[in-house]
Amino acid sequence: MGSASASSLPTTAGAGENLVLILDFGSQYTQLITRRVRQLGVLSLCVSGTAPLSSLTGLRPRAVILSGGPHSVHASGAPSFPEGFLDFAAEAGAHVLGVCYGMQLLVQSLGGAVEAGERQEYGDTEVEITATSSALYGESGVGNRQSVWMSHGDEVVRLPQGFEVVARSVQGAIAAIEHREKRFYGLQYHPEVTHSTQGKETLRRFLFDVCGIKADWKIQDVLDEQIKTIKSMVGTDEHVICALSGGVDSTVAATLVHNVIGDRLHCVFVDNGLLRYKEKERVMSTFNSDLHLPVTCIDASEQFLSKLKGVKDPEMKRKIVGKEFIAVFDEFAHMLEQQTGKRPEYLVQGTLYPDVIESCPPPGSGMTHSHTIKSHHNVGGLPEDMKLKLIEPLKLLFKDEVRKLGSILNIPESFLR
Numbered sequence: 001m002g003s004a005s006a007s008s009l010p011t012t013a014g015a016g017e018n019l020v021l022i023l024d025f026g027s028q029y030t031q032l033i034t035r036r037v038r039q040l041g042v043l044s045l046c047v048s049g050t051a052p053l054s055s056l057t058g059l060r061p062r063a064v065i066l067s068g069g070p071h072s073v074h075a076s077g078a079p080s081f082p083e084g085f086l087d088f089a090a091e092a093g094a095h096v097l098g099v100c101y102g103m104q105l106l107v108q109s110l111g112g113a114v115e116a117g118e119r120q121e122y123g124d125t126e127v128e129i130t131a132t133s134s135a136l137y138g139e140s141g142v143g144n145r146q147s148v149w150m151s152h153g154d155e156v157v158r159l160p161q162g163f164e165v166v167a168r169s170v171q172g173a174i175a176a177i178e179h180r181e182k183r184f185y186g187l188q189y190h191p192e193v194t195h196s197t198q199g200k201e202t203l204r205r206f207l208f209d210v211c212g213i214k215a216d217w218k219i220q221d222v223l224d225e226q227i228k229t230i231k232s233m234v235g236t237d238e239h240v241i242c243a244l245s246g247g248v249d250s251t252v253a254a255t256l257v258h259n260v261i262g263d264r265l266h267c268v269f270v271d272n273g274l275l276r277y278k279e280k281e282r283v284m285s286t287f288n289s290d291l292h293l294p295v296t297c298i299d300a301s302e303q304f305l306s307k308l309k310g311v312k313d314p315e316m317k318r319k320i321v322g323k324e325f326i327a328v329f330d331e332f333a334h335m336l337e338q339q340t341g342k343r344p345e346y347l348v349q350g351t352l353y354p355d356v357i358e359s360c361p362p363p364g365s366g367m368t369h370s371h372t373i374k375s376h377h378n379v380g381g382l383p384e385d386m387k388l389k390l391i392e393p394l395k396l397l398f399k400d401e402v403r404k405l406g407s408i409l410n411i412p413e414s415f416l417r
């Protein structure tokens with residue numbers, strides 16, 4: 001998995017007092033950590049673990065979670081947080097929790113030792129709390145056991161100064177550590193995975209009891225902030241184009257923007273020759289009548305199919321699709337300019353947070369943006385010389401959060417499935 005570069009974070013994201021940053025080191029579970037934190041009512045943002053420190057400037061997270069990752073801390077080119085990160089966290093007063101690789105990275109950076117484990121642990125494992133009092137497990141838990149999800153080859157064999165072991169696996173490997181005074185914590189297992197039966201409780205305790213974070217993040221706040229942003233971006237005489245696919249995301253994005261600027265929003269549904277059966281008919285017959293969203297259908301199927309002919313590489317296909325979409329929207333912008341006398345500057349897209357995260361190269365892969373796992377056509381697949389500027393009101397949300405936003409906007413259930 002990749003992660004959003006910090007440049008894609010909204011400038012206001014750090015304004016909240018209760019921000020949690022997830023530094024991604026390439027684990028398949030990083031998005032899950034981000035979601036678990038949000039499910040507890042706390043705003044969490046996922047950024048590349050190797051992003052330069054300057055990209056975190058202005059953010060004052062209450063907690064930073066270092067994700068797991070597929071690497072060994074000893075491998076050449078193993079991803080690490082930027083130099084100065086630990087000072088940044090200390091100055092922000094942030095608590096730092098390393099998960100799996102994140103814990104090993106923390107330990108190694110602070111002078112402890114990580115080695116290839118004798119007890120490589122994968123899958124369901126029992127851990128036992130070994131401290132009578134700990135930040136991560138509370139009081140009087142000593143001797144208690146819980147099932148957790150492990151996935152590690154390396155293990156921590158020597159702690160940095162001032163750290164304490166607070167849980168061990170039944171095989172004897174260090175499973176949880178803390179240095180309360182310095183606000184450092186580590187879990188060798190994955191609390192974000194449901195197989196870790198009390199993982200959610202441990203995250204809850206970490207966020208609320210240890211870090212003192214308040215669960216004050218609501219989807220309604222995202223809506224309010226987006227309305228404000230759109231009002232400040234779009235002039236009162238400006239027309240805006242919306243890329244409407246008929247799916248949940250662009251439907252919610254279109255409705256949100258339409259609520260703000262009314263019929264100066266022009267939804268465009270592109271028939272790219274790759275549509276689902278009867279999709280065009282459904283969109284054209286229901287969006288205007290049920291959602292009061294006027295939609296123009298543009299048949300560009302020839303254009304797309306001829307450009308895609310013979311292309312096999314999926315990444316290449318996504319880039320071609322992204323480029324052709326923009327060509328269609330540019331042409332539509334030109335047509336609107338002739339009608340209204342002013343060229344639309346903005347394009348609304350239903351881009352989601354996973355689109356952004358997955359369109360960036362995985363940390364530690366040595367890859368650049370041209371080597372991503374999957375360039376979504378609406379993010380990494382966009383042409384570099386694109387003139388339209390983007391409005392992406394859902395860019396920081398996961399699908400379930402978009403559905404909630406859609407309900408707040410009174411979009412009928414049938415459009416949110």
Ligand SMILES: Nc1ncnc2c1ncn2[C@@H]1O[C@H](COP(=O)(O)OP(=O)(O)OP(=O)(O)O)[C@@H](O)[C@H]1O
Binds near residue numbers: 248272
């Ligand atoms: N046929 C289309 N016509 C116009 N815009 C489109 C079309 N297909 C996709 N888009 C735009 O690209 C974005 C990403 O499209 P994608 O195919 O990845 O679907 P998605 O992420 O499931 O979003 P949605 O739920 O809106 O379909 C959409 O949100 C929309 O803004």
